[in-house]
Each structure stands twice: as structure tokens, then as C-alpha cells.
Amino acid sequence: MSQQRMALWAAEALDEDLQDVDLSLAIGNYGQSGMYDDVQPPQIDEGTLVAMQQHMAQQAAFAQIPDVVKRFIVHFHQAVLDNNLAEITVAYESGWNRLTEKYYAKTEWPEAEIIAPLVNDDQIFLILYRELYYRHVYSRLQPNIDDRFHSYENSCELFNYLLNSDGPVPLDLPEQWLWDIIDEFIYQFQSFCVWRSKIKSKSDDELTMLADAGQVWSSYSVLNVLYSLIQKSKINENIVALQEGKSPEEIAEIVGEYGVRPLYRMLGYFSIIGLLRVHVLLGDFTLALKVMENVELNQKAPFTRVTACHVATYYYVGFCYIMLRRYPDAIRSFVTILNFILRMRQYHTRSYQYDQISKTADRMYALFAICNVLSPSRLDDNISNIVKERYSEQLSKMSSRNSEEAIPAFEELFLYACPKFMSANPPPYDDPAALSVLLAAEPQPDPARRHLGLFLADVKAQAPVPTLRSFLKLYTSLDAKKLANFLDADEESMVQQMMAMKVATRSVSRVGNETGLLEGTTISTSDLNFVINENMVHIAESTVGRRYAGWFIRNTEHAQRVYDGLRNSPLPSAPQKPSQQPTTSATDSLAAPLSAGGLKSGGPKVAWGGVKVGA
Template identity: 45%
Template sequence: MSVRQAPGYQQGAPERTMDEDSDVEEEALANDYREQVGHEDGDGYDLDRSGSLGGSTQDLQAQLMAAAQPLEYQASLEVKIASYDSYCNLFHFILNSEGPVDIELPSYYWAWDVIDEFIYQFNSFCSYRQRLAFQQSSTSANEDELTVLRENPNTWGCYSVLNVLYSLIQRSQISEQLAARKRGEDAAPYAGEYGNRPLYQMLGYFSIIGLLRVHCLLGDFSLALKTVDDIEFNKKAMFARVMAANFTTYYYIGFSYIMMHRYADALRHFNHILIYVSRTKNFQKNAQYDSISKKNDQMLALVAICVAFHPTRLDDTIHTALREKYGEQLNRIQRGGPESLPIFEELFRAACPRFISPTPPDFDHPHLNVDPVEHQLAIFMEDVKNNMYSATVRSYLKLYTTMDLTKLAGFLEVDAETLRSWLLVNKQRSRQIRHSEGGLLEGDVVNSSDLDYAMQSDLIHVSEAKVGRRLVDWYLRNLARTY
């Protein structure tokens, strides 16, 4: 997923001192976003990306500006390969010059656009290559492209992209700087010769967000979360001042949490960014508005999935938007059962990232290739199948303090052993890690359900105190309907 913005750059964007949860800070963040939108209608940079890096500052700056420009949607394979070579030349020059490159950074908006476009082209190329490898029909045009791809197996390779991102982080020593700031220390002594330069500092910072994204695209969700341990997730963070970076960060964190069955943490991150988007929608416009609106809908679909697995109260703004966009689907997946499976699959396909494989496909034996999206979907649907009767089971258990396993299996029209496995899975799933402090992978194990039960032989024992309260509530509700 990429929220791609029209280029907008500002010289010397000022730092702001903000209190984390104040209205003044919210207004400052909104003003930052207005600056980005205000530049959207300005003239972009129309520069040739295929030129070699020269020694002059003007040549380098031209290449830097060109690196932030979106590639044409229908660009040919030759153009995509030339763009990759251009990025390699640019990053090689920045990382391996004798001493830091001395050039003025256009803005932190620009730094994000460079990393965002770099990863977007990588993702698009891998998806295109995978799609071409799966095609059964052969045409002369396809054969020509397949020949080019076979001859360039390392073009937009996973290793080279990860190497660039890790090298920018290491060269800038941005992780050490961020860790120092977290400890309340001055970051300057940790920056080194390169990290004190805005060019390296900003590219290194947004490369951390880029790693989160790439590792998620590769399906390594725990490593994706681990890479952003040094980032501070508050409204003072640099990524929060760039709308596209802000949206991308919370999307990939939330999605990684979903795939790790940490639905409460996923909802917390989705809620944060969706509320922010709702506050800024009055000055979103043109192509940027269309892109953000689409990604907003995708995130709402993920919220629906989380709520189905982890029923909870949502912010009124999000609840209203969710009901308007996915009201019928939400009702069906909350009811559970086999009828919910196609809806879960539909929502996942609509909202998931375009997963990629870490290795090039086998063009000669297409049947051996594994579709990364289908692979992740299969993993997700296995979890859905294990939990599809949770809502129905809960509705029965809420009315009993003790219930026979065979009797409940009869209600659900399944055999007792299948029900037993469902109950064990549901019991295990109700124990989730919830983040409180520290790294995103850390947290405390909590019971995420308001219903607790234990199994003894063929009897299910529900927590008596909780059931008593629920029975009273249920009785009063039905009594009110009667009269």
C-alpha cells in the first residue's frame, strides 16, 4: 500500500514545540498537512531520471528531485529497469562518496517521497513480474518481456532494496539518535559525520518506515514491527507531519498486528489514524483526496475484521463510517458461521497489501510459483475458520453457568470433538498480548473477552459471577420488550 502524493516541497520547514495531546498540537499537525496540500497544485519537477550523476551540485539536486517523481503508470519494462538503475546510481553516490554529500535538503516531504516512490516501484515491479510468470497464454510481447526478465533476475531484487534501506539507516546512525532522544539525551553526539546532515538524517528516518513496509510485504510481520522500535509514536514524530507517511505507518503496523492475532493493538492504531483523517478531510482535494479516500476504505475493512474477532466499542466517527461503508458485511461476519467466510475473504482481498515474494518467480515452471497474496489469504482464512462459530458459541454460553458439550454441539449441528477444538482455540485466542510500553512486540497477556469458561470432561463451566450479571441484563432487556 502506498499513499502517493503530488510533489510538494518547502524550504526550511520550521520545527514546532508541541504538547502531545493538546488542541494546539492538533492544529499544528493540521497546518503541516495544509502546507502539503497547498503545494499540490504547484509545478512538479520534470527531470530525466536516466542521466548519470555528475559532479556538480545542480546535477545531483536534479537527480534527487527526479527520484521523488512517480513513474508513469503504463511505463514500459525498459523504463522500469532504467529507473532501477537510476536509483542504484543515486543511492550508491549518496552512501559511498568520500565524505557526506553536501547538499541542501529540499524538505522532509521530499525525503519521504523518495523512499515512498522507491518502495512503490519495487512493489509494483515484483507484482508485475509475478503476474507475468503466472500467465498461461503466450504472446510475442510477453515472450520478449520474459526474455528481458530472465536476463535481469536481480533488477528490483529484494536484497538490493533492503540493502539500500539498511545502509541509509546505518550511515545516518538514525537509530542511535532516536534511541538517545527516547532516553532524553542529546542526539547530536550519536549522529556522527553523516547523521548530522539533514539529507542523511531524513532519508535514514524514512527508511525505517520503509523497512516496516517492505518486511510486511514479504510476510515477516514480527520483524516489520521490530524495525520501528526506535520510532516514537506520538504527534511529535517526524512521520506524523507527512500525511502519506503517517497513514502508511499506521496501516502497516495495524495490518501486522492483525496477522499476529493482536486485534486490540491493531484497532488502537487504526483508530488513531482514521480519526486524524476525518479531521483533515475538509482540505483534502484532487488526486490526493482520491488516494487517501481509497486507503481510508481499506483501513475501515480491516477495522471490520478486527471488530469481528475482538468486539469492542469504536469512536462514534469510525463507527458511523464503518456502518455506512461495510454495514451489511460487518453484520454477517459478526454472526459467524460458514456464511461469513466469503465476506472475510472479500474484505481481506480488498484491504491487504500487494504481497511480494522474496525471490524471482520460475518463468519456465509457472505451476511451481506460489502467489504471495493467496498464501497470506490462506493463512488468514485458517484462523477465520477456527473462529467462525465463536459468536454463536458465546451467545449460548452467556445464558448458562454449566453446559454439556454434546448438547451445545447439537445446537451448532457439529460433532462434539470438533466443538471441543473450537472451544480450545477460542480460549487460546482470548488471551492476547496487548501493548502498553516498550517495543511494539512487547506487551502484557490479557483476557480480551468478557466471557471466560473452563472445560472439565464433557462439561463447560462458565464464570459464575459474570454469567449472573449477564443473565440479569438479559432478563431485564426481555422484560422491557414484553411490557
């Protein structure tokens, strides 16, 4: 199987397709020379032979496709041709997944070449089909090196079509799908980089292909796509114009022929979020937040329309804040989205994205636990209680005064919850000597470990804080010598620890209406404050009264919803009436308010993963 596909790939004029990737794209063609030069076209005879074999194999494969799948593909194709968003959504969110469960849970969908006759060889549809095909391979099966190269090639074809056609393309796709296209593109990039960096387990064929990989899944090529979509759609200009309150006509003028089309607008928007993610994966936390400078983080922002995007945005923003040592901002970010996920959960547990979202949520609970140890806050009791329940063991270890106990706990949670970091560049596959040096290296370089080390350095600088705090809480003033005695330390090192504690209880944080995500003001994050007057330590403690409002407001709103629901229900029909008529009408009208009334007031307005048509 893989041999046959290898031949297919070699027979196509791959090199041209790949070099076409970033025609006139945003950030230029840096370092893209000399790729795929050495893919030799196969000998003619062999080529003909292969083509014939392929033809026969394709016919056999075509015959094996179940009729229902064929009908689905024809129908899906028609929906795309008609730009019928509702039909596309049904096919995309429901049909594809149902048929996957039924026929392709453990195998690939039929290859695009095989189903081509069903769709009149419509190349655009086949690109979209391959997008789904490879996504399925990545999520359900193990992609081999051919899959990885081909999925890159197909992404490039798709983006080429979108960006380099004559003018905007007349295609409409559901927002969910548009997000998934960007999300999957970055996922496959990250998956490739991680796989590529593991040099020990590569076969000879793989080594050869990787040595010649050129721009395949290079950082530049991926960034090029994202920046091009942003520029083509003029999405940043669009957001700014919206914020300035410009009229729709003025905005249309500003964003031009591409930006007015929902397809480009949303792709541009999602590309900003995609950039946020790529920059985090590459360890550039400031740039990650900088590209988001026009995006407002609130519940009305367009990214909230696709739940997966909404969740990802807050996860990556929160993580950036951790690495910028802005724990209060990180906590706020996680609390916002975790509460949102809790509220949405009841409606969406069956969504096909639910697993992914709940995994991200679990990671954010872990990150919240870390932040809350480093910068305790009482921002949200609801989330803290869940975290206390879930990570009680790690929480007590992390707050331990014994760093041999604390550090491994931080390490465990960080490695579990951090993004899948990657190296920007491949190992030197094209230089066997350098590669063998690297092969011998122990331990193998691991970007996640590097970031962990930096994070732990911050943690270690804060290590004396819990001990100091427990003593300071007992006094309003005490002699520095006495405190040093308690700590079993000399006075000078105690004073240095106190200064470090002061630093640790200050943090840059957004306090209100800052424009960019990087903006912020220094705030105090601790309820315990102190000052040293030569040899005396003075301590003042602020007490924060218990917060009741949130709880009462939530419950009042809930009570109102229940009350509305009850009031909208019909009175129960009297049981002694024998007639059929009232009973049916009672059940009918009982069902209606439960679904409509229950959701309408105060209920979330965003569907899990966008539109729920025909679920």
C-alpha cells in the same frame, strides 16, 4: 520512441553504474555476481549515427517545451542550488503538480537529457529531476520495461551520490520530498515485482531483458539501500539518545557528521518506515515490527510530520498485528490513525496526496471491520459507526454462523485491504524449461492468496465462536450435555469448541509501556467468560458501561474553540454609521480570528504533507 530510448540506454555504461549500487553498503553484496555482462556496446558507426539522430531529436524536443516549464525548471534548479527549502517546497509541491496538470497530464515530462542545457548539465539536479520524471510516469502513465530499469538505475545513482560521496552531501530537501523518495523507491520495487511475476503477458524482448536483469530491483539491493541509510544516519542511535534525554550536543557527538544533517536524519528515519513496509510486502511480519523497535508510536514521533508517512506507518503496523493474531493491537492502531485522518480531512482535501491517503484509510476501515468481528471491542464508537455504515453487509456476513457465507466476506475484505504482497524472487526467466512448467501451472502462484489462506485458517478456527456465544449469553450455568444438544453436536466436540473459544478470546496485546512493538501481555478480549467444571459450564458476563467521556471531552473542546472564535471576533459595527473606515477594518479583523483562532486552539498542528507554503 521506445526504440530510440533502448539505444540510449545501451550506449551508456550501464553495467558499471549498477554494480556501483552498494559500495560498502550495509548488508553486503550477496549474490550480485554476473550482471549485465552481456550488454554489448553498440558498433561505433551505429553509435555515432544514433548520437546524431538523438542530438537532432533533442533539439526538436527542447524547442517544444513551453516557456513556462523552462522557467520553472531554471527556477527549481536555482532553489536546489541555494538549498532554499521554502522555494524548493513551493516548486515541489505546487509548481510541479500545476504544470503536470497543464502540460503533462497524459505525456511524460521532457527527458532529463533534453532539459540538461537549462541547468548547466548539473548531474545532481538531473538525478532529482529524473526522480520526479519517473514518479510521474509511474503514477500517471504506464511504465514500460525501459522505464522500470531506468528508474532503478536513477534511484541507484541518487543513493550512490548520497551514500558514497566524500562525506555528507550539501543538499537540503523538504521532508515531504525525502519521504516521497523512499516511498516511491519501495513502490517502484513492489510494482516491478508484481509486474515481473506475471509471466503470461511478456513479449520476447521483455523476456530477454528479464532473463538478464540481475540485481535490478532485487530484494537485496533494495534492503541494502534502506539499511545503508539507517546506518549512515545512525538514526537508531539518535532515537535512543533522544529517549534517554541526551543534550543536543551529546546527540550530535553520537550521530556523527551524517546524522546531524536533516537530510540524512530524515532519510534514515523514513528508511525504518520503509523497511517496515518492505518486510510486510515480503510476508515477514515479525521482522517488520522488530525494525520498528526504537520508533515510538505516538503523536509526537517525527514520522507524524509527513502525513503520508504517518498514515502508512499505522497501516503497516496494524496489518502486522493482524497477521500476528493480535487483533486488539491492530484495532488500536487503526482507530488512532483513522481518527487522525478524520480530524485532518477538513484542512487538506486539496492536497496532492489526499487521494492516496483516503484510499489507505478506506482499506483500514475494512481491516477494522475484520478485526472487530474476530475480536469485538468498544474502543471507539466513532470509527465503529463509520464502519457499520460502510460495511454493514460484510459485517453481518462475517459474523454469520454459516461459514459458507462468512468466509467469502472475510476473503473479499482481506484481498481488498491487504498490502500488495510480492515474491522475493523472480520467476525463472533465465531457465526456459522451468518457466514453461510455471506457465502451465494453474492457478498462477499469488502471494496475496497465500497470506489470505493463512489468515482464513485462523478465522476457521474461530468459526464456532458466534454460535456458542449466542447460547452461553442466555445462561449462568448449564449442563454440558444440554448445551451439546442445543448445538446439535456430541458433547466431546462441543467441549473442544469451547476450548477453541477460550483460546480465541485471549490475545497478546500491548497494555501500557512496552518498549518494542512485539512486546505484549496476554489479555482477555471478551466480555463473556466461562469455565467447565467437569460436566457443568459456568458463565459470567462482564458489562462495560457506556463510555461518555470521549464524547463530552471532544464536544467541550469544540465548544471552547467556537467560544474563543466568537470572543476574538470584533463586535459587529453599527449599521447606521455611514463611514467606510469601520467596515473595512471589521472585515479584516473578522477574517483574522477565523483563520488564526480557529486553528490555534486544539487544532491539528501538522500540515497535510508537510509545509503549506504559497498554496
